[in-house]
Amino acid sequence: MNPHLIKKLLLSKTRPGQLWLSVIGSGIGLCIMMLGVQLWVDVRSLMQEKEMLGRNYVVISKKITLLHSLSGAPRFSDPEIQELMALKSVDDIGKFTPSRFKASMSMNAQMGSMGGQLFKTDLFFESVPNRFVDIEADAWQWQPGAPQVPVIVPSEFIKQYNHAFASGQNMPVIPENLLKSLRFELLLSGNEKSDRYRGVIAGFSNRIQAILVPEPFMQYANSRYAPGGEAAPSRLILHAENPASPELLNHLKEKQIETAEDKVKEGKTRLLLEVVMLLLALLGAFIVALSMMGFLQYNQLLAYRSAYEIQTLHRLGYTQGNMVLPYFRFALRNLGIALALATGLFASLEAGIVGLFSQSGFNLPLHGWPWSLLCAFLAAMLMGWLCYRSIKNQVGRLAN
């Protein structure tokens, strides 16, 4: 047995042009798959970056009609909430609890020139369960008896104060980070009781147009200043995987429930993006599959061109395994080259793509590339296995 001669005989018809075409083809296929995986992982993580109230939260309320001006705001009954919860796209529901007591806040000037009371206004609060508030847990705590109460304020509120009210009334303008360091006084009263608390702004919210206090404080204050008045909620906050899912939107429409329009639009944009990405991924998978087929075909063709040699060696007494091995080694070598090619191409395109995204104002987190490498490696393993099987079948067919 002369392994060198066997190899020379079996691989005598490699046709370099076709060989490199198949290697480069599968390299490009693998590279496209790596880019696809990277973009998939990174763009998804870009889309899932959370704001204070995460992206997939929607606040809903019932439409107010003339009838309600007599009966008060329409409320959500427990069965209605369960109905919503039963929807596939809804993961979680939180009830808004409104304050039922009188509240006012005032800010004393420690800022010099004005002196005395700078600012005083009546207020109302709402609370939602803590799991819907995405700020540091430390900043969003209230223990019974604690004199200091954290508050979340809609950032729109501050803008209106600064741009419309303060400048018109000759009042000082206050930036958000300064506001966070200010302490103000909260006066809560009702049920013939009245207490002062120190308020501190724990954060600002774009998403929820309400002044929020921690839920334990709300329960404590409602029972202290307005006992026995528990009522069904008129606003709900939903956590939905996709706020624009037709199932959810149809249900809301049918039940005459209103939601913030921009939230839904954003959800639709997101949905569109996901559909486009899915299509791209499918296209990529198609290209990868085609390049794999090309590679397999090349190896089958290579064996086919040496049909006489395979048959003759078999007649001389070589087993099929003896003959599969040189082909398989050759295929593995080419696969290695394709993988190296794909990795190199991927690395050089990566820089360009990151640049493209940062030009458009997105910083890709670059979490995806290890997954790309893993997927490329797994795809190459799969290809190797398929190659082995197809070469084995081909040699078996040709030998007899």
Next chain:
Amino acid sequence: MQLIHFFNVVPEPLADSPGSGRIWRQNRVFFKGKHYVVTAGSGRGKTTLINIIGGTRSDYKGDAFFDETNLRNITPNDFAAIRATSISVIHQDLRLFPELTARQNIDMNPLNDRDAVYIEKLATRLDILLQLNKPCGRMSLGQQQRVALIRGLVRPFEWLLLDEPFSHLDAINAKNAMEVVAEIANDRGAGIIATSLGSTELLKDFEILEL
């Protein structure tokens, strides 16, 4: 492998033709160490016989055995291993690799149990010593036939299957080759099954079997 036993064997393509010979549809035993020549005209299945014993054809009716083993129970890979150590076939179409030299072709046996000196001696006797380093594709058919003979004789075998082995040789070369083949087969104690279109005068001491 002491015996090759054919029991009611007939190739499928010949199944409908009436048979009166001494192998097809017969109970026929070949004994190791004996020499047989199978004669018949074209199309009577001489090459098929060689390929059935060589394990590269299985489209026949009836059963064939190596000692007690039915050939149908031997996988293609096991058959290849049997060929490598026990059966040497010299095909009618020679089955050489034209781009390889004679030496390389001889070297393509899975196992060779004779060394280069022996090969050169054999080449000298068959009068192709000077061609050993030439690609087989550039040789005459007669030279190629002798290369194929050498390749078939320097590997281990218990059975030597020769399919029209001297068809391209002139009378002198054929006689010479016949002597070499018989001598080596006898040295090894091997059985020979040869096929011939009709002329058997060279094949002394061969049992003649009409197909």
